[in-house]
Amino acid sequence: MRDVAIIGCGMTKFGRLEGKDLMDILVEASLKAIEDAGVRDKEFDAVYVGNMMAGELVHQTAIASALVDRIALFPAAADRVENGPASGASAVKNGFLAVASGLADLVLVAGGEKMTSADTDVITDLVSTMTHPTAEYLHGVTLPALAAMLTRLYMERYGLTERHLAMVAVKNHANGLKNPYAHIQRAITIEGAMGSQLIADPIRLYYTCPISDGAAALVLCSADEAKKYCDTPVRIAGVGQATDVQSVHEREDPAVLKSVRLAARKAFEMAKLEPKDIDVVELHDAFEILEIVQSEDCGFFEKGKGHIAVEEGVTALDGELPINPSGGLKARGHPVGATGVAQIVELVWQLRGEAGERQVKGARRALACNFGGFGNNTVIHILERMD
Amino acid sequence: MDQKLMGFRCKSCGRIMYPKHERCVSCKGMNMEEVELGNQCTLVTYTKLYTLPEGIEMPPLTLGIVDFGGVRAFGQIATDEPKIGMKLRPVWGKLRRLGDKDIYGFRFEPVESG
Incomplete structure (x- = not known):
């Protein structure tokens, strides 16, 4: 296997993108990434597009072939990659494998989802179909319900309080305010969050991510070639993916995200790094509880202590280990197929020192965790600045 | 109605699962028998x-x-x-x-x- 680098990245603003359809935003993000890499006149060997539900939401299938058509990348190989809300990171992993194996020299990875044109009820139901068809879905489960049951376990075992969820939300909104690409650019208060509508007790509206449109894209090539295109390429130092049983009740311990633990372990082993080597992190806070639990199961904090780190400001933008400088899914938004790619776009900007007001000073190594299903399929990437 | 909530016991290792898996999540055994999960x-x-x-x-x-x-x-x-x-x-x-x-x-x- 050869080393793989990211030489270009781009994304659309996330939010309610009126007048732009799924293909428009995939095209926009892809062209930005191609321009950023300076490879406009080069031939791409492969294209991977992360997307969860274009067929269901916008009545379009085979979107990777459609993207190639719109931006004239023929005869590049093209595949749509679906892994629930981790479709984006799975697309990145496929791009990595294509370059690492030598099968491809220049690869475009894009991720996108157009969600705001559908009713919230329809989206909640479609997302619920990721759960076990008979043991969970038929009983009326929703993703907020699964997140709420995890929260309840954390409250019982580890002394987490609702206030901690509000603190994560306040932090991520503050970061989102500094991110021009974020869906929600508005500061919130602890009291405001704790006064918001109950969705699934103890989870309130402000402890969940919004429904968004958006796309993000990356250009990958071999690390040996990367310096030809880019002053500060970012190497994909580690990739880890792991699965777990589908039904949450069947997990060894329903308070442990085992797929996150195993994926993180694999990614760290491959990168020959440890959690203490990481400077900046993007986690999958579709619900604020998940940022806390993932921060522990990735190995950054002891089990049951993630909320203490939030309390102490460790995960704030100016803390020892900033988590979700982009605003996370909470504020940047969560167009599901785009999220895993957007996390990596943010981290590439952070490692290049191009993240503006939300720049984590001197960041050299970063980790992104993209969470599929309700934690039964997690993809983690570790990135490192090359210079 | 006399319905019972049933689990699935792997005949190779004894692990009881709910819902059913075609292969045991512990030992990959494929012979399962239905067992009552009980009333409490x-x-x-x-x-x-x-x-x-x-x-x-x-x-x-x-x-x-x-x-x-x-x-x-x-x-x-x-x-x-x-x-x-x-x-x-x-x-x-x-x-x-x-x-x-x-x-x-x-x-x-x-x-x-x-």
Whole structure:
């Protein structure tokens, strides 16, 4: 296997993108990434597009072939990659494998989802179909319900309080305010969050991510070639993916995200790094509880202590280990197929020192965790600045 | 109706699973036998859901994970006052309406006498 680098990245603003359809935003993000890499006149060997539900939401299938058509990348190989809300990171992993194996020299990875044109009820139901068809879905489960049951376990075992969820939300909104690409650019208060509508007790509206449109894209090539295109390429130092049983009740311990633990372990082993080597992190806070639990199961904090780190400001933008400088899914938004790619776009900007007001000073190594299903399929990437 | 909530026991290693897997999640064994999960379970965690899925009329819908002494299940909890550790028992009935179909299954109701 050869080393793989990211030489270009781009994304659309996330939010309610009126007048732009799924293909428009995939095209926009892809062209930005191609321009950023300076490879406009080069031939791409492969294209991977992360997307969860274009067929269901916008009545379009085979979107990777459609993207190639719109931006004239023929005869590049093209595949749509679906892994629930981790479709984006799975697309990145496929791009990595294509370059690492030598099968491809220049690869475009894009991720996108157009969600705001559908009713919230329809989206909640479609997302619920990721759960076990008979043991969970038929009983009326929703993703907020699964997140709420995890929260309840954390409250019982580890002394987490609702206030901690509000603190994560306040932090991520503050970061989102500094991110021009974020869906929600508005500061919130602890009291405001704790006064918001109950969705699934103890989870309130402000402890969940919004429904968004958006796309993000990356250009990958071999690390040996990367310096030809880019002053500060970012190497994909580690990739880890792991699965777990589908039904949450069947997990060894329903308070442990085992797929996150195993994926993180694999990614760290491959990168020959440890959690203490990481400077900046993007986690999958579709619900604020998940940022806390993932921060522990990735190995950054002891089990049951993630909320203490939030309390102490460790995960704030100016803390020892900033988590979700982009605003996370909470504020940047969560167009599901785009999220895993957007996390990596943010981290590439952070490692290049191009993240503006939300720049984590001197960041050299970063980790992104993209969470599929309700934690039964997690993809983690570790990135490192090359210079 | 004399319905029992059934789990699946791997004949190779003895692990009981719910729901069914074609291969045992512990040993990959493929011979399963149905076993009753029993009449008593305890509540492990729960939520009261206010944003309801299709076919549920009145909020909140209480949902939870229950434990039958090692093997767990998920479902509707027939009380508005759930408490972790409370004793429950599975009861067959209509769970929700989905499309044009009534969905039947087990929900878990509190065992009356404390």
